[in-house]
Amino acid sequence: MAGGLVALLDDIAALAKLAAASVDDIGVAASRASVKAAGVVIDDTAVTPRYLHGFTSARELPIVRRIAIGSLRNKLVFILPAALLLSQFLPWLLTPILMVGGTYLAFEGAEKLYELVTGHAKDKREVPAAVQGVDVEKTMVASAIRTDFILSTEIMVIALNEVADEPLVSRAIILAVVAVVITAIVYGVVALIVKMDDVGLYLAEKRTGASAAFGRALVLAMPKFLAVLSTVGIIAMLWVGGHILLVGLDELGWVAPYELVHSAEEAVHDIAGIGGFLGWLANTLASAMVGALVGSVVVTVFHLVQRLRRNRADAVDAH
Numbered sequence: 001m002a003g004g005l006v007a008l009l010d011d012i013a014a015l016a017k018l019a020a021a022s023v024d025d026i027g028v029a030a031s032r033a034s035v036k037a038a039g040v041v042i043d044d045t046a047v048t049p050r051y052l053h054g055f056t057s058a059r060e061l062p063i064v065r066r067i068a069i070g071s072l073r074n075k076l077v078f079i080l081p082a083a084l085l086l087s088q089f090l091p092w093l094l095t096p097i098l099m100v101g102g103t104y105l106a107f108e109g110a111e112k113l114y115e116l117v118t119g120h121a122k123d124k125r126e127v128p129a130a131v132q133g134v135d136v137e138k139t140m141v142a143s144a145i146r147t148d149f150i151l152s153t154e155i156m157v158i159a160l161n162e163v164a165d166e167p168l169v170s171r172a173i174i175l176a177v178v179a180v181v182i183t184a185i186v187y188g189v190v191a192l193i194v195k196m197d198d199v200g201l202y203l204a205e206k207r208t209g210a211s212a213a214f215g216r217a218l219v220l221a222m223p224k225f226l227a228v229l230s231t232v233g234i235i236a237m238l239w240v241g242g243h244i245l246l247v248g249l250d251e252l253g254w255v256a257p258y259e260l261v262h263s264a265e266e267a268v269h270d271i272a273g274i275g276g277f278l279g280w281l282a283n284t285l286a287s288a289m290v291g292a293l294v295g296s297v298v299v300t301v302f303h304l305v306q307r308l309r310r311n312r313a314d315a316v317d318a319h
Contacts, residue, residue: 060194063141068187070145071152075179078149079156084172087160095251098157101150102244103294107302108147109237110295147237154244155182193229197222239284242291261286 086093159178163171196218203215250258261283268278 057195057198059137061191063137064187064191064194066141067144067148067190068183070141071148071187072179072183074145074149074152075156075183076176079153080172080175080179083156083160083175084168087164087171088168094157094160095248098153098244099248101153102241102248102291103298105147105150105237105241106245106291106295107241107298108295109234109241110292110299111302112234112237113292113295114299151240152179154240193226196225235288238291238295239288240291241295242287242289242293243283245294246287246290257290 083094086097156175156179159175160171163174166174200215200218200222203211204219205215207215246258246261249255264282264286265279268282269275271278
C-alpha cells in the first residue's frame with residue numbers, strides 16, 4: 001500500500017510543478033509523511049466496512065461515497081486548518097487533543113466488545129439495516145464519519161509531525177495532498193471489499209469452468225471475510241486508541257508505560273527470522289490492552305451515567 005501511495009504522490013507532485021516552484025520538495029515530503037501514516041490507513045480501512053453490515057447491495061457504494069465525502073471534509077475543512085493553526089501558535093495542544101481522540105476510539109472499541117459479550121450486537125443484527133429504515137443509514141454514516149474523524153486526525157498529525165520544519169504554505173499543500181490521496185485509497189479499497197461478493201456472483205452466473213468456481217468460492221467466502229474484518233475493525237480501534245494514549249503520555253513526560261512496551265519489543269526483537277514481527281506484535285498487544293482498559297473504564301462510566309439519567313427520568317414520570 002505504501003509503495004502505491006508513493007507512486008500516486010509522485011504523479012500528483014509532477015502535476016503540481018505548474019503551481020509551485022518548490023513542488024519537488026513538497027512531493028518528497030508528502031510521500032514521507034504518507035508512508036509514516038500507513039499503519040493508521042490500514043486501521044481506517046479495517047474499521048469502515050463494519051458500518052455497512054445489514055445494508056442492501058444497492059446501498060453499499062452510496063454509503064461508502066457518503067462516508068468518503070465526510071472523511072475528506074473532516075480532513076480538509078476541519079482537521080487541516082486546525083492542525084496548521086495549532087502547529088503554528090499552540091503546538092503543545094496537539095498531543096492532548098490527539099489523546100482525547102484516542103480515548104474516544106478506545107471507548108468505541110470497548111463498547112463494541114460490550115455489545116458482543118452482552119448480546120446487544122446480535123439483537124441489532126437480527127433486524128437488517130435495510131428494514132430498519134433511512135434513519136439507521138443516517139446514524140451509521142454519522143457514526144462512521146465520527147470514527148473516521150479520529151483516525152483522520154491521527155493521520156494528519158502524523159503527517160504534520162513529519163513536515164513540521166516546512167514553511168506554513170508548504171505544510172498546507174503537503175497535508176492537503178496527503179488528505180486527498182489517502183482518502184481515495186482507503187475508500188477505494190473499502191468499496192472494492194464490500195463489492196467482492198457481487199463480483200463473485202457475476203462470475204458464478206455469467207462464466208463457466210474455473211472462473212465460475214472462483215466466483216462461487218468468493219460468494220461463500222465474503223460473509224466470513226467481512227465478519228473477520230469487522231472483528232479486526234474493533235481490535236484496530238482498541239489498538240490505535242491505546243497507541244495514541246501511550247505515545248501521548250510519553251510525549252507529555254510520563255515515559256514509564258511506553259518504556260515497558262519498548263522493553264517488551266527489545267526482548268523479542270533479536271529472535272532470528274521473526275524478531276521484527278514479534279516486536280510489532282508486542283507493541284500492538286500492549287496498545288490494544290491499554291485501549292481495552294481505558295475504553296472499559298469509559299464504557300462503565302458512560303453506562304452508569306445513562307442508568308442514572310433513566311432512573312431520574314423514571315422518578316420524574318412517577319411524580
